[in-house]
Amino acid sequence: MASPTHRVALEFLVFARHRDLSQVDNRRPEGSQLERSAYILLSRxxxxxxxxxxxxxxxxxxxxxxxxxxxxxxxGAGLLERIPDPDGGIARKFRLTEEGGRRLGEEREAHVRALDLVMxxxxQEDVDSFADFLRRFNTGIERIDGRPWPRD
Structure with missing residues (x-):
């Protein structure tokens, strides 16, 4: 019998296989989704x-x-723009363009629609519990890794 941690490892492996939620909800036009790395960077x-x-x-x-x-x-795709540091620093910074914000919002909503389909x-109690467990799991990784994701 596999330990609970072995079961988590297996389910995490399977979850990672399905990490591209755009494959779940195929109602989007071909080519409209952002690449995974772009979605993550723009989200940050x-x-x-x-x-x-x-x-x-x-x-x-x-x-x-x-x-x-x-x-x-x-x-180059018009999703980010370089700006002077708003805090007066020397390094230039990147911020979302209006188009970048729009595309990110569309991508985020597509992910939510896909999750709505899956769940x-x-x-609602199960969805809330799952969200709480995912946050707890992710913040555990972030605590060890030292790179927390900004949250509300």
Whole structure:
């Protein structure tokens, strides 16, 4: 008999396989979804406000060259823009453009619709409990990793 932690490890593996929720809800036009890395990066800038490459590197634990490529692609697509540091610092920062905010909102709503489909037969209490457990799980990782995600 597998231990509870073994069961969690298996379900986490299966969950990671299904991490692209855009595959669940196919009502979106082809090509309208953001790539996973773009969705995550835009979500972080949306949650935290304008961020420099150094701040993004610290937040994600990624090297600067990787983030330079990602932010260049998002800037080229009109989803991010470079601005002077609003706090007067030397480093320029990235913030969402109006189009970036719109596309991020659409992507977020598509994820929520997909989750609504997956959990359509769950009680509201079960959904609330699941959200609480996920937050607890994620904050446990963040505590060990040292890179918390900004939350309300």
């Amino acid at each position: 800038v949306d949650a935290e406000g304008p961020m420099s490459i150094g701040q993004l590197s610290d937040a994600f634990g990624l090297d600067v060259s990787t983030l330079n490529r990602q932010t260049a692609a998002l800037t 359509s037969d769950w009680s």
